[in-house]
Amino acid sequence: MMKSNIRFTEDMQFIGVADSGHDVVMDAPLSVGGKNTGSRPSELLLMAFGGCTGMDVISILRKKKQDVTGFEMNVRGETPENYPKSFTDIHIEYVVKGKNISEEAVERAVELSLEKYCLVGATIGKAAKITHSYKVIQES
Amino acid sequence: MMKSNIRFTEDMQFIGVADSGHDVVMDAPLSVGGKNTGSRPSELLLMAFGGCTGMDVISILRKKKQDVTGFEMNVRGETPENYPKSFTDIHIEYVVKGKNISEEAVERAVELSLEKYCLVGATIGKAAKITHSYKVIQES
Numbered sequence A, B: 001m002m003k004s005n006i007r008f009t010e011d012m013q014f015i016g017v018a019d020s021g022h023d024v025v026m027d028a029p030l031s032v033g034g035k036n037t038g039s040r041p042s043e044l045l046l047m048a049f050g051g052c053t054g055m056d057v058i059s060i061l062r063k064k065k066q067d068v069t070g071f072e073m074n075v076r077g078e079t080p081e082n083y084p085k086s087f088t089d090i091h092i093e094y095v096v097k098g099k100n101i102s103e104e105a106v107e108r109a110v111e112l113s114l115e116k117y118c119l120v121g122a123t124i125g126k127a128a129k130i131t132h133s134y135k136v137i138q139e140s
Helices: A041-063 A103-117 A119-124 B042-064 B101-118 B120-124
Strands: A002-008 A014-018 A024-026 A067-078 A089-099 A131-139 B002-008 B014-018 B024-026 B067-076 B091-100 B129-138
Touching: A002 B042, A014 B024, A014 B042, A024 A041, A024 B101, A041 A067, A041 A103, A041 A119, A041 B002, A041 B014, A041 B024, A041 B042, A067 B024, A089 A103, A089 B101, A103 A119, A103 A131, A119 B120, A131 B002, B014 B091, B042 B067, B042 B091, B042 B101, B042 B120, B091 B101, B101 B120
Parallel strands: A089 A131, B091 B129
Antiparallel strands: A002 A014, A002 B067, A014 A024, A067 A089, A067 B002, B002 B014, B014 B024, B067 B091
């Protein structure tokens, strides 16, 4: 079981903490009474997805002896106009940079993460259609 | 459309950022090659849920002229033993402290958030069964 505490401070600011002990500040924009001192909760959801699948992918690429020198993901989420809103479509682009990177290894690592290992992806994938793409940048 | 970028740094550390511009550090525990410099992605998911519904609830309680002096949430998430894992059950406890707080106002605010406004809750609620409880602490 995973536990988290989220405490209200002032205005629209909340501070989350969980078992690992790191504070995460969340806040709303000025337009709705916040002070933009931290991320929006919905942004955290997209980041959590990237971090989750990113950890899987970097681990698998290391096991496959890939010489990764840079790695990032771009995650985009779409929501409907009307309430209740949930993410309906999420696209993730994986950008892997390195020397002699095998595209097949990247593709397989992404598949393993999205189809099997990534807890956040498996959770939000029940609500949203998750699509992915990847770009490999070969360094000379 | 909401956008987020998550970049790998080293070991198992990733840094997420989205439209609001705040960096969020994610990391794995030492047992799997991380250095515990930030939250686990799955913890962020639970915090995002608390922050999302918390912002709804505090806004609604303000509109209902409730004199809230303290507010926090405890979120617990359960996952199955086997892959692919997604959260199956999430419980959120709302703890509202204040003067002459109407329990009915708290209950209605929570319902409105969970059934209508909270984007993160609507998203993860397609995967997990979300249950809730609340505690009102009256100050004299």
